[in-house]
Amino acid sequence: MLYLDGVTKSFDGFKAINNLSLVVQRGEMRAIIGPNGAGKTTMMDIITGKTRPDSGDVFFAGDVDLTQHDEAAIASMGIGRKFQKPTVFEGLTIEDNLRLSMDGSRSIFRALFHRRTAAEADTIEDILDETRLTQKRTVRAADLSHGQKQWLEIGMLLAQDPELLLVDEPVAGMTDAETEETARLLRKIAETRSVVVVEHDMHFVRMLDVKVTCLHEGTVLSEGTLDHVSKDERVIEVYLGR
Ligand SMILES: Nc1ncnc2c1ncn2[C@@H]1O[C@H](COP(=O)(O)OP(=O)(O)OP(=O)(O)O)[C@@H](O)[C@H]1O
Secondary structure: OEEEEEEEEEEOOEEEEEEEEEEEOOOOEEEEEOOOOOOHHHHHHHHOOOOOOOEEEEEEOOOEEHHHOOHHHHHHOOEEEEOOOOOOOOOOEHHHHHHHHHHOOOOHHHHHHOOOOHHHHHHHHHHHHHOOOHHHOOOEHHHOOHHHHHHHHHHHHHHOOOOEEEEEOOOOOOOHHHHHHHHHHHHHHOOOOEEEEEOOOHHHHHHHOOEEEEEEOOEEEEEEOHHHHHHOHHHHHHHHOO
16 A cells, blocks of 8 residues: 655755655554654655655555655545644534535535535444544534544544545544544554554554554664564664653
């Protein structure tokens, strides 16, 4: 689903990404950890077309060369990104937020008054159910808890039906119960899609129970199960032991 090979990106001579190689399989969830400045955000920026690498290969779904496309094109190809801070439409209900996301480029007015097909209505029901927001469907996003807003935004990504979801620090600021619920939600999503999740919260990463990649100085320092990576002396030295 995602293939990075020998990717390098410098800013003013500083290599934020340095010969980075990473492969994420179709239907795989991967957790990315690493200290501040390791290059996690820059990697996500490269995958989504926000930043162009200086060199290296970046392929999606086998043969789509992501370095040849811009952000909008990459989003429409099926790569969804969730930033750390939720960016939902606060004044709209949960249902309307989901409808708007599903419609993509349709104008807000047309999206809200557009007659749903049965299939679209079913998809919205499924997303409400998956994100545990069915009971809150008519509530304005502004009135949700922080955790619920994050789930709504994940739901908004799902409404665009991406094959690959990139999720940046989803549980920052969440309660323990919300963190647990988020792990359940991402695991469910990863049954049918690929997911890359960047996270500092090791308790949460353990709940995901997936292969972990630790980045450091723009490259892969260690990769494997969380137990393997967290026993790696180099990971302890630069990250976990701090
Ligand atoms: N546009 C830019 N111009 C200059 N330097 C940049 C730019 N973007 C990132 N960097 C530098 O590249 C390095 C990697 O940054 P990046 O944000 O990718 O790290 P990160 O792993 O996401 O860190 P964090 O965990 O703090 O979010 C940092 O040293 C950062 O200062």
